[in-house]
Amino acid sequence: MNLNLIIQRQKISVFFLFLLMELSIQAQTILTGKVLNQNKEPLSRASVSIKELNKTTVTDNNGIFELNLAEGNYSLEISYVGYTTLSTTANTKDTNLIFTLQDExxxxxxxxxxxxxxxxxxxxxxxxxxxxxxxxxxxxxxxxxxxxxxxxxxxxxxxxxxxxxxxxxxxxxxxxxxxxxxxxxxxxxxxxxxxxxxxxxxxxxxxxxxxxxxxxxxxxxxxxxxxxxxNLLTDNGANEAFAETSASTGSFNTQKVTAKLGTGLINNRFNFTARLSKTTSDGYIDRASSDLTSYFLQGSYQYKNTLIKALVFGGHEITYQAWNGIDAATLKTDRTFNSAGAKYDSNWNVTGYYDNEVDDYEQDHIQLHWNQKYNNNLSSNIALHYTSGKGFYEQYKQGADFSDYNLTPITIENTTINTTDLVRRKWLNNDFYGITYSLNYKKENLDFLVGGALNEYKGDHFGEVVWARNASDNEIRDRYYDDYGDKIDFNMYAKATYKLNNQFLLYGDLQYRTINYKANGVQATLVDDTFNFFNPKAGITYLADGNNSIYASYARANKEPNRTDYENGNPKPEQLDDFELGWRYKTGKSKINTNFYYMFYTDQLTLTGQVDNIGSPIRANSGKSYRLGMEVDASFYISKYLTIAPNITLSRNRNVDFKETDGTTITNLGDTEISYSPNIVAGNKIVVTPVENLYVGLLSKFVGSQYMSNTEFKDSKLKHYFINDLNINYSIYPTVTFKEITLTGLVNNIFDVAYSSNGYMWGTTPYYFAQAGTNFLVGVTFKF
CATH class of the missing domain: 2.170.130.10 (TonB-dependent receptor, plug domain)
Structure with a gap:
């Protein structure tokens, strides 16, 4: 072949090769953008996705991302943990793209x-x-x-x-x-x-x-x-209309059904959401069943600088009582045994169970919030609320004394009867209502907030005998006790955060709280006390650089005794001085929070491990005590497919010169551990996301041993435990009918550890609350 012809063909081939490369380069471009929060701070490792291409990237330390795309328009979904997902569109020709995510x-x-x-x-x-x-x-x-x-x-x-x-x-x-x-x-x-x-x-x-x-x-x-x-924050209203339903089932005949819907924005001003739920379970413990229903309804109006929200939510629960626990011997032989409702023969052998040994209670909440923004610096919030609760727990009692129920002994054929088997209901009917309010001023380096609250609680406590084997002179609806509680709680506060410069932030918080509490017990005044508390807080944060910050704070808290404290003694209010020192470290691939704390208590009301005759835990003032500890929690983003998030708390929790009394003799036990306070609590979360729509998490928890009393009584020690759960989520979208289908699985305690997470002391006998071995829940959610 002619050499010149070969050279000419090669030149033509090279020309077309470069032409194709040029066309390819022209067809591809880089879409670049920056993701910020509402404070104009960059968000590192924010997820940026293009669903139609199944393409995802993350932002760098400066909040910047890049996507190699063909020229054109694309729908972006930008998300970051703790922030509301942003759905938007962008063109590859756009420059200086900035996307702002709003904190939830x-x-x-x-x-x-x-x-x-x-x-x-x-x-x-x-x-x-x-x-x-x-x-x-x-x-x-x-x-x-x-x-x-x-x-x-x-x-x-x-x-x-x-x-x-x-x-x-x-x-x-x-x-x-x-x-x-x-x-x-x-x-x-x-x-x-x-x-x-x-x-x-x-x-x-x-x-x-x-x-x-x-x-x-x-x-x-x-x-x-x-x-x-x-603090729990309920749902925001969605911008678009939606509906979703979910159902789950699992071990112990557990079932849950939930239905939610929302109107989205109507005329850019109104928004309504609603939910209904039903949950039932037989429980791991014998007869520890739950029959729970609940609802949630929210309406909002937003126009310009005004936001008004009204919420109504609540539920009705019927649970078979399971608060008795089991002793050590039964824990070894019959972990699920439940003595609640048991009927005994003369030799204390169980012959059967009362079928309605239940707690039956209904609670309804109403909240009305008005949020007003007056200008860029000043805004306010006023909230009115009302909670209504009414219900009882029902119990079968054998051989009850007539005198305990205001019953008169009866005589049959010259035989006096002053005991009876009976069924009682102990009622609580209460109302809680009030107002909270705050005024917020922000300008440049100052964030200043003043506010307060006035709330009142009124509760009726009364008991009825609904059946008795020997009825005596009892009438329907007769009350064998009729008590009340009335509590007024008022507080006002002022708090401020001041940015001294680019490195130092100062924080201060002053609260005054006054409580008036009146209540009566069985035929006597139980409490008529007024408490006045001053609770100051202060702190400083040092922003060393873009990755490190150090903070220190002090806070005081005062707390009044509760009703059970008064029923079981003559308690004093308690006081806490809390000192905290922490370091936060954050990069694109890791976060580490380290916190040291020293909490010094005066007259702390600590759990004694004992319970009273209705199962309520008994507390007593322990003089001086403290908690000294270190908390570390972290997140390590090993790769886009693997995240590890461990946490650990190491602590020393001690009563100082603890004194115990049997009513006549006081014994000084010296330095003892505070009850229910393990010295080590640790957790870990390993998350694997092999594909975008699949989440696999291994969740681990270790809780060290802890005493169930303040005396360090050997038999009162609750053993340590280490459990692991496996959590799987898989999402499918979009489909013809649904926007998204999510499948969820949860296997609790995958290694079938036999453990007890709680207990109490009855005299010198420990009782335990056994937790379930390996068990599972699976569910599916359909979003329309």
Whole structure:
């Protein structure tokens, strides 16, 4: 072949090769953008997705992302943990693209919860749990169980499987010492100070986010915080109309059905959402059944600078009682045994069970929020609320004395009868109502907030005998006791965050709280006390650089005794001085939060491990005591497919010169461990996302041994335990009928550990609450 011809063909080939490369380069371009939060700060590792191409990337440390795309328009979905997902469009020719994500709490307006929530640089130890994280495990278990893997948290369940009556402890402090609010409205029961999530079953399905502040925290409204503050923020209204239904089933005949719908924005002003839920379970413990229904309805109006929200939510629970626990011998031979409702023969052998040994209670909440923004610097929030609760627990009692029920002995054929088998109902009928308010001023380096609350609780406590074998002179609806409680709680506060310069932020918070509490017991005045508390808080944050910050804070909290404390003694109010020191480290691939705390108590009301004759835990003032500890929680983004999030709390929890009395003799036991306060609590979460729509999480929890009394009595020690759960989520979208279908699976305690997470002492005999071995829940959610 002619050499010149060969050279010419090669030149033509090279020309066409370069032409094709040029056309290819011209067909591809780089879409670049920046993702910020509402404070104009870059968000690193935010997810940027193009659904139609199944293409995803993440932002770098400066919040910048790049996508190699063909020229044209694309639909972007930008998401970040703790922020509302942004759906938008972009063209590859656009430049200087900036996308701003709104913090979830800002979607409900910042002032709505600013009185009770903290932000990233506030000198307080906290953790957030957002809607997506909640949804991954929300198959029917209560809020405390969903929070189990958060730092310093220990949870328990009376029924053994996380449905029904559940409890939570933070830094060794139980729920009565945790300040709980829903949308800034106090939720703790005013008299017992406890928190009963069973009354608002499946509130998790209407929850936007949860913030847990450890220590005193902000604790502005409601009960004093002696271990933690927990704020729950309910759902925002969606911009577009939606409907979804979910169903789950699992071990112990557990079933949950939930239906939700929303109108989306109507005329850009109105928005309505609603939910109905039904949860049933037989429970792990014998007869520890739960039959729970709940509802949630929210309407909002937003126009220009005005936001008005009205919420009505509540539920009705019927649970078979499972609060007796079991002794050590039974724990070894029959872990699921439940003595509640047992009928005995003369030799104390169980012959059967009363079929209605239940707790039956209904609770309804009404909230009205008005949020007004006057200008760029000034806004306010006023909230009115009302809660109504009514119900009873029913019990079968054998050989009850007539005198305990105001019954007159009867004589039959010269034989006097003064005992009887009977069924009693102990009722609680209460109302809680009030107002909370706040005014927020922001300008440049100052964020200043003033506010307060006035709340009143009125409760009727009464008992009825609904059946008696020997009826005596009892009439229908006769009350064998008729007590009341009346509590007025007023507080006012002022708090400020001041940015001194680019490195230092100052925080201050002053609260005054006054409580008037009146109650009577059996034929006598139980309490008529007024308390006046001053609770100052202060802190400083040092922003060393873009990755490191250090903070220190001090907070004081004062707390009044609860009704049970008065029924079992002559209690004093207690005081806490809380010192916190922390370091936060954050890069694109890791986050580490380290916090040291020293909580010094005066006259702390600690659990003695004993319970009274109706099963309520007994507390007593322990003089001086302290909790000294270190908390570390972290997230390591090993790759786009693997994340590891461990946490650990190491602590020393001691009573100083603890004294015990039997009523006549006082014994000084010296330095002893505070009850229900393990020295180590650790958790870990390993998350694998092999493909975009699949989530696999291994959740681990270790809780060290703990005493169930303050005397360090050997038999009162609750053993340590280590459990693991497996959580799987898989989403399918879009489909012809549904926007999304999500399949969820949860295997609890995958290694079948036999453990007890709680217990109490009856005299010198320990009783335990056994938890379920390996059990599962599976569910499916359809979104329309």
């Amino acid at each position: 709490m800002h979607q409900l307006e910042e002032v709505f919860v600013s009185a009770v929530r903290v932000k990233e640089n506030t000198p307080i130890s906290y953790s957030n749990l957002n809607k997506k994280e909640i949804a991954k495990r929300n198959l029917g278990q209560d809020i405390p169980i969903l929070m189990n893997y958060m730092p310093s948290v220990v949870t328990t369940s009376d029924a053994g499987a996380g449905i029904g009556y559940t409890g939570i402890r933070v830094r060794g402090s139980d729920a009565s010492r945790t300040n709980v609010t829903i949308n800034g409205i106090p939720y703790n029961d005013s008299e017992s100070q406890g928190v009963y999530w069973v009354n608002v079953n499946d509130i998790a399905s209407s929850t936007q986010s949860i913030q847990l502040q450890r220590g005193v925290g902000t604790s502005t409204n409601g009960a004093g915080a002696f271990g933690a503050s927990l």
